[in-house]
Amino acid sequence: MNDDTGREPMSVAGLNSAQLRALKSEIDGRLADIEARERQEKFERVVALIEELGLSRLEVVAHLRGKKSGKRVAPKYRNPDDAEQTWSGRGRKPRWFLDQIAAGKTPEDIAI
Numbered sequence: 001m002n003d004d005t006g007r008e009p010m011s012v013a014g015l016n017s018a019q020l021r022a023l024k025s026e027i028d029g030r031l032a033d034i035e036a037r038e039r040q041e042k043f044e045r046v047v048a049l050i051e052e053l054g055l056s057r058l059e060v061v062a063h064l065r066g067k068k069s070g071k072r073v074a075p076k077y078r079n080p081d082d083a084e085q086t087w088s089g090r091g092r093k094p095r096w097f098l099d100q101i102a103a104g105k106t107p108e109d110i111a112i
Helices: 017-052 058-067 095-102
Strands: 077-079 082-087
Touching: 017 058, 077 095, 082 095
Parallel strands: none
Antiparallel strands: 077 082
């Protein structure tokens, strides 16, 4: 019996455990590739629709998160070695902040 590709289905009945594991690994890898491609195509469709509707990506993300677009939190900390680098104290600590703490400074020492 042929499948929808016109090929005969593969029989796994005669394969040993090592061959089955190799086949499973190959199938898992192929599935991951297909799923990644399909996911990328979905994202591209979403981006095209956002642009078609005249929305910005930032607006859409802010809406999905339930926040107002463009609202930023004031920075609480400034890198003493580079005044352009700041951090609000929210989210993941930036590398420069961790480096300052490791060098013996306290968060109060680098607070704005």
